[in-house]
Amino acid sequence: MTDRDPVVSRALDDLAVPDHAPGFWARLDQALDAEPAAGAAGATPAAGPTAPPAAPPGADVVDLTGRGAPRRTGHPLRILAGMAAAVAAVVAAVAWAVGGGDEPRLVPADRGAGTVARPPSSSSGSDATVPAATAASAPETTATIPGTTTPTASDPAVAGAVPAVEAFLDALGRGDVTAAHDVLGVRSEMYLESQAGSAAGVDEFLAGAAASYGAWASSPDATFTPIPLGPGDCVVVVRGTVTREGATREAVLALPVRHAESAGFWAVEPWAVDPATGARLEIGGDLVPSAEGSVEGGSVPREGILSATVGAEGTFWFALGDTRLTEVPTLDGTATWTVPISTPTGSRVLLTAFRNDTTFVASAFLVTVT
Amino acid sequence: VSDHRDDDLVARAVARDRDAFAALLHRYDARLRGLAYKLLGGDRHAMDDALQEAYLRAYRALPGFRRDADVGSWLYRIVYNACIDELRRARLRPAPVDAEARADLASAGADPATVVSDRDATVRALRALPDDQRVTLVLVDGEGFDNVTAARILDVAPGTVGSRLSRARATVRRILEEVER
Numbered sequence: 001m002t003d004r005d006p007v008v009s010r011a012l013d014d015l016a017v018p019d020h021a022p023g024f025w026a027r028l029d030q031a032l033d034a035e036p037a038a039g040a041a042g043a044t045p046a047a048g049p050t051a052p053p054a055a056p057p058g059a060d061v062v063d064l065t066g067r068g069a070p071r072r073t074g075h076p077l078r079i080l081a082g083m084a085a086a087v088a089a090v091v092a093a094v095a096w097a098v099g100g101g102d103e104p105r106l107v108p109a110d111r112g113a114g115t116v117a118r119p120p121s122s123s124s125g126s127d128a129t130v131p132a133a134t135a136a137s138a139p140e141t142t143a144t145i146p147g148t149t150t151p152t153a154s155d156p157a158v159a160g161a162v163p164a165v166e167a168f169l170d171a172l173g174r175g176d177v178t179a180a181h182d183v184l185g186v187r188s189e190m191y192l193e194s195q196a197g198s199a200a201g202v203d204e205f206l207a208g209a210a211a212s213y214g215a216w217a218s219s220p221d222a223t224f225t226p227i228p229l230g231p232g233d234c235v236v237v238v239r240g241t242v243t244r245e246g247a248t249r250e251a252v253l254a255l256p257v258r259h260a261e262s263a264g265f266w267a268v269e270p271w272a273v274d275p276a277t278g279a280r281l282e283i284g285g286d287l288v289p290s291a292e293g294s295v296e297g298g299s300v301p302r303e304g305i306l307s308a309t310v311g312a313e314g315t316f317w318f319a320l321g322d323t324r325l326t327e328v329p330t331l332d333g334t335a336t337w338t339v340p341i342s343t344p345t346g347s348r349v350l351l352t353a354f355r356n357d358t359t360f361v362a363s364a365f366l367v368t369v370t
Numbered sequence: 371v372s373d374h375r376d377d378d379l380v381a382r383a384v385a386r387d388r389d390a391f392a393a394l395l396h397r398y399d400a401r402l403r404g405l406a407y408k409l410l411g412g413d414r415h416a417m418d419d420a421l422q423e424a425y426l427r428a429y430r431a432l433p434g435f436r437r438d439a440d441v442g443s444w445l446y447r448i449v450y451n452a453c454i455d456e457l458r459r460a461r462l463r464p465a466p467v468d469a470e471a472r473a474d475l476a477s478a479g480a481d482p483a484t485v486v487s488d489r490d491a492t493v494r495a496l497r498a499l500p501d502d503q504r505v506t507l508v509l510v511d512g513e514g515f516d517n518v519t520a521a522r523i524l525d526v527a528p529g530t531v532g533s534r535l536s537r538a539r540a541t542v543r544r545i546l547e548e549v550e551r
Contacts, residue, residue: 012408
């Protein structure tokens with residue numbers, strides 16, 4: 001199917017494209033000669049990339065750009081969390097596998113599916129706790145990946161998403177800004193350029209992200225779970241042990257990833273935010289922040305209500321240690337979701353994603369379900 | 371080397387076989403040149419600069435290339451990104467279509483000058499477009515993507531693609547018609 005205009009397309013087809021200027025290939029040869037020898041540019045990826053900036057330890061507010069200074073709200077029920085961005089979406093599911101103990105583990109996408117532990121049900125009657133007005137005009141829909149298997153990198157819908165994230169994090173980990181830039185999505189690139197004021201500033205920004213995202217490159221146990229959000233869109237959740245600023249801890253990260261139709265190519269969109277409006281994800285409601293005032297390490301009761309906003313209208317998706325993502329459209333800029341009573345207690349990953357025409361962000365935090 | 375299959379060439383290129391890498395580039399260079407030339411408004415120097423950068427990026431990124439991916443599409447994406455970067459860097463702006471140039475084109479004779487003038491007219495039309503309109507036009511009318519796919523590539527709403535196309539086509543048609551008179 002094509003939408004080509006016959007006159008314009010004919011003109012473009014007939015356009016004689018000139019060959020390269022003399023010396024083009026010689027110049028390229030010289031440039032390639034100057035490239036590092038094999039092993040440098042193509043260094044073996046570190047054990048497992050990872051790297052999230054979302055919520056630095058102790059921070060309760062993280063600018064969505066990933067570089068803003070954390071700030072506290074002072075209000076226990078409104079916690080700002082940093083995010084990334086991209087576009088598109090539909091629904092998906094987070095697949096969990098019980099990996100010993102009572103703590104769910106994200107299944108490494110590149111290792112295939114594992115046993116999936118799914119709660120007997122999701123929402124159901126707990127929706128009664130949602131304010132009537134919200135429940136009426138902002139209906140929730142829940143979708144689950146067909147079957148009960150964990151999405152894997154070999155699934156057509158998500159193949160390529162995890163390698164893109166791995167490439168991005170690994171590149172930042174080894175300080176290869178160019179390689180990181182190569183898998184950076186257009187939306188993020190545009191946002192960074194708008195903030196940096198120049199194309200060169202994008203690379204500077206990426207270099208600055210090495211300490212946060214890049215730290216995941218040396219994680220010894222990072223696992224990657226692709227969560228398809230409809231054709232060509234995905235959030236990859238990364239979980240593992242990360243060392244930053246001398247402190248080692250378990251952490252999670254959610255990165256939006258988008259498929260470029262033209263190239264069969266996945267691009268990472270950590271900063272796909274509308275430059276005109278910016279975006280900052282706020283998570284609140286019944287979530288009790290950690291002692292440091294952060295979403296990370298906080299707690300939320302079963303049947304508690306979580307609220308989220310980025311200051312714009314769109315659609316949110318929530319998941320809390322479950323195989324399901326629940327889709328909730330915003331109402332006056334805010335989406336609310338009731339934690340299913342069936343949610344197992346204990347430490348769980350709270351995943352939140354948001355999308356509209358200009359912004360797509362996702363976040364993941366370890367919280368305790370009580 | 372040129373007779374080898376893509377995956378063979380990729381495997382060798384990943385191992386830093388420069389001949390194999392060069393063979394890959396030559397295999398796709400014509401299509402990639404076309405994309406870059408149109409995206410960059412018919413600026414040959416900008417085209418070469420963008421392709422130099424793109425081919426270098428490809429070489430650097432080869433170790434991470436997934437063998438099951440299509441190398442042509444992969445190169446296409448890299449070139450597209452390099453062109454977008456080039457547009458931003460160079461702040462390429464449409465060159466106004468001045469009356470003198472129009473007169474020259476309009477007075478151009480038939481064959482073979484017509485070929486030249488037609489090409490120039492298309493180039494001038496491309497240059498007359500703002501970057502966002504030109505990129506949209508090239509993707510849909512030049513590369514054959516449908517509006518929805520172009521919207522996804524450009525990361526805009528399909529309606530935005532439609533409106534950009536509408537304006538861009540009107541401009542291009544007007545310039546082409548002026549040349550034909």
